[in-house]
């Protein structure tokens with residue numbers, strides 16, 4: 152089994168560790184901490200790291216089986232995931248199926264409006280700038296990615312949306328929107344980061360109850376229960 156080496160990075164929700172004797176692999180450890188609104192709001196709740204690690208592992212495995220190339224290697228412990236080391240493309244890749252969050256704020260759309268086609272956007276991953284919205288030409292001008300990489304990322308993100316939507320629909324969940332990150336590994340672009348209630352919006356298909364980090368962002372209560380419920384749905388055999 153991969154041996155955990157030194158911590159070399161700590162983010163808002165994860166820590167990254169080297170793997171003893173390997174330059175190609177890293178371990179991401181999922182924390183119970185949460186932030187929102189560019190870390191203006193901070194919190195923490197029991198089992199968050201475990202839920203996000205388990206759900207991300209299950210979803211990465213499922214996506215790999217559907218032909219998506221990800222950084223996932225294996226889950227090592229309840230909160231540790233062995234992944235391929237990536238050179239992260241500093242773009243937050245956001246796909247939306249239903250209006251919520253910053254889309255409603257920015258365009259005055261009503262929360263809950265279902266789109267005829269998914270929307271796609273990039274944010275420039277830069278906390279100091281507040282992750283501003285960015286378009287392809289700006290990303291090219293800043294040399295964040297090549298044109299081929301941007302095309303590949305867009306195509307892959309929309310394919311992932313199709314796969315995840317169908318997966319969650321079968322489990323009585325609406326996939327409202329989500330954020331992905333991609334990175335380079337040995338000349339290939341791989342899906343990285345995590346897929347969890349931190350990075351996706353999930354609504355119960357019948358009641359439209361929010362089962363994601365919006366419960367924390369909007370002080371709705373029942374955050375821990377919502378995360379546990381989402382893990383249960385992901386693990387359901389349908």
Ligand code: TMP
Nearest residue numbers: 251252253254328329330349350351352
């Ligand atoms: P937004 O509506 O706030 O732009 O969020 C869109 C999706 O991206 C939502 O599922 C939450 C996720 N997200 C992150 O994973 N990290 C972030 O920093 C932000 C702002 C959103």
